[in-house]
Amino acid sequence: KQEVTQIPAALSVPEGENLVLNCSFTDSAIYNLQWFRQDPGKGLTSLLLIQSSQREQTSGRLNASLDKSSGRSTLYIAASQPGDSATYLCAVGGFKTIFGAGTRLFVKA
Amino acid sequence: GAGVSQSPSNKVTEKGKDVELRCDPISGHTALYWYRQSLGQGLEFLIYFQGNSAPDKSGLPSDRFSAERTGGSVSTLTIQRTQQEDSAVYLCASSFRVDGELFFGEGSRLTVL
Numbered sequence: 001k002q003e004v005t006q007i008p009a010a011l012s013v014p015e016g017e018n019l020v021l022n023c024s025f026t027d028s029a030i031y032n033l034q035w036f037r038q039d040p041g042k043g044l045t046s047l048l049l050i051q052s053s054q055r056e057q058t059s060g061r062l063n064a065s066l067d068k069s070s071g072r073s074t075l076y077i078a079a080s081q082p083g084d085s086a087t088y089l090c091a092v093g094g095f096k097t098i099f100g101a102g103t104r105l106f107v108k109a
Numbered sequence: 110g111a112g113v114s115q116s117p118s119n120k121v122t123e124k125g126k127d128v129e130l131r132c133d134p135i136s137g138h139t140a141l142y143w144y145r146q147s148l149g150q151g152l153e154f155l156i157y158f159q160g161n162s163a164p165d166k167s168g169l170p171s172d173r174f175s176a177e178r179t180g181g182s183v184s185t186l187t188i189q190r191t192q193q194e195d196s197a198v199y200l201c202a203s204s205f206r207v208d209g210e211l212f213f214g215e216g217s218r219l220t221v222l
Binding site: 034091095096 | 142144150152164165200202207211213214215
């Protein structure tokens, strides 16, 4: 059974800092790994999708890496801004897609 | 449609009533997922459709929950004899194929009084 863990559960940083969010999973037989953002009371917005054959994906200030053998993914956010404040979720895609509990990020102005 | 559409956006019902939640996926997406998110919690997998078939119903919490998908498009999640613990946001997602990117709707917030 796939289990997905995200560390830290919450993070507060000053504006401008670079930060790393971590996601680990127990079963390496995955189709892909996807990072989402969720704002309070809203649905999920897709940020990055990494297929199982890929090592990383980049979009603007975001970079996500995937190491299937060690069951880990990281989301790197460069030069954080107050608008980045949200909950970040990783989702491991297999026969069914399983989510981590998320990291709540607060970026202070 | 342009995105995943869910209705109703909000539903308040009395304990014991039945409710139906609807999901209209992105046109052409063959895979459709239902998740439940309770207050302050992560996403709990409920059921997954590939076309009209549900290969995995293991996440449905009880036999009060059922789901169907018709025409490879619209899906309905039905909760019979609702209980207060069913109160949550029910999220639907679709993807072009099983290993494709998931796109979510805004969710249906269910409150059982």
